[in-house]
Amino acid sequence: MRKKPQMGLFFYRESMKIVKLDPSFFYNNNHLIEVMDSQENPSTTKTRGYGVVMIDINNLTFGIPLRSNTKHKNCFKIKKNKSLDYTKAVLIEHISYIGDSFLISPDEYKAIQEKSHYIQTSFEKYVEKYIENVRKENHSALNREYRFTTLINYHKQLGL
Numbered sequence: 001m002r003k004k005p006q007m008g009l010f011f012y013r014e015s016m017k018i019v020k021l022d023p024s025f026f027y028n029n030n031h032l033i034e035v036m037d038s039q040e041n042p043s044t045t046k047t048r049g050y051g052v053v054m055i056d057i058n059n060l061t062f063g064i065p066l067r068s069n070t071k072h073k074n075c076f077k078i079k080k081n082k083s084l085d086y087t088k089a090v091l092i093e094h095i096s097y098i099g100d101s102f103l104i105s106p107d108e109y110k111a112i113q114e115k116s117h118y119i120q121t122s123f124e125k126y127v128e129k130y131i132e133n134v135r136k137e138n139h140s141a142l143n144r145e146y147r148f149t150t151l152i153n154y155h156k157q158l159g160l
Contacts, residue, residue: 016116017054018109020099021063025092026050032153035090051102053084053112054092057124060157062089064123066104074126074145076119078111084119086126087149091157127151127158134160 029035052063067075067085075083092098104112112119130151133141151158 016112018051018102018104019054020102021050021052022097022099025097034148034150055120055123057127061092063092064089078108082108086123089150091154131158131160
């Protein structure tokens, strides 16, 4: 049996909080690689809302973005064309980066809440496998499974 995650910025919660990232996140983190685009990110001209599901693991708080049309397996499929994309998760190091609630349909909200334990454990496994592959210098797996991951930005925080 897996132990409950330790507390990060937030107390452990049974339900998952769905929020917008504050524009200050993008302004202060415009150096990050593979982060989804935003109007506040000067490295891109595209704009997109950034709703995330908050997850705490190993004293770190991550925001996993809600996305449409995800075409890989490193995600949680909410419904046919919507998912939580683990590859684009961002580390939220300051509570000021948390914006207002992000509104989604009641069906999507219910699907996330009902599978919160599964989402938590599958994201933990995604991060643990990344750490293991980096430590083993398994470039084949990193290029195949983690080619576009945002975790590359957080080696220090992940103990790598």
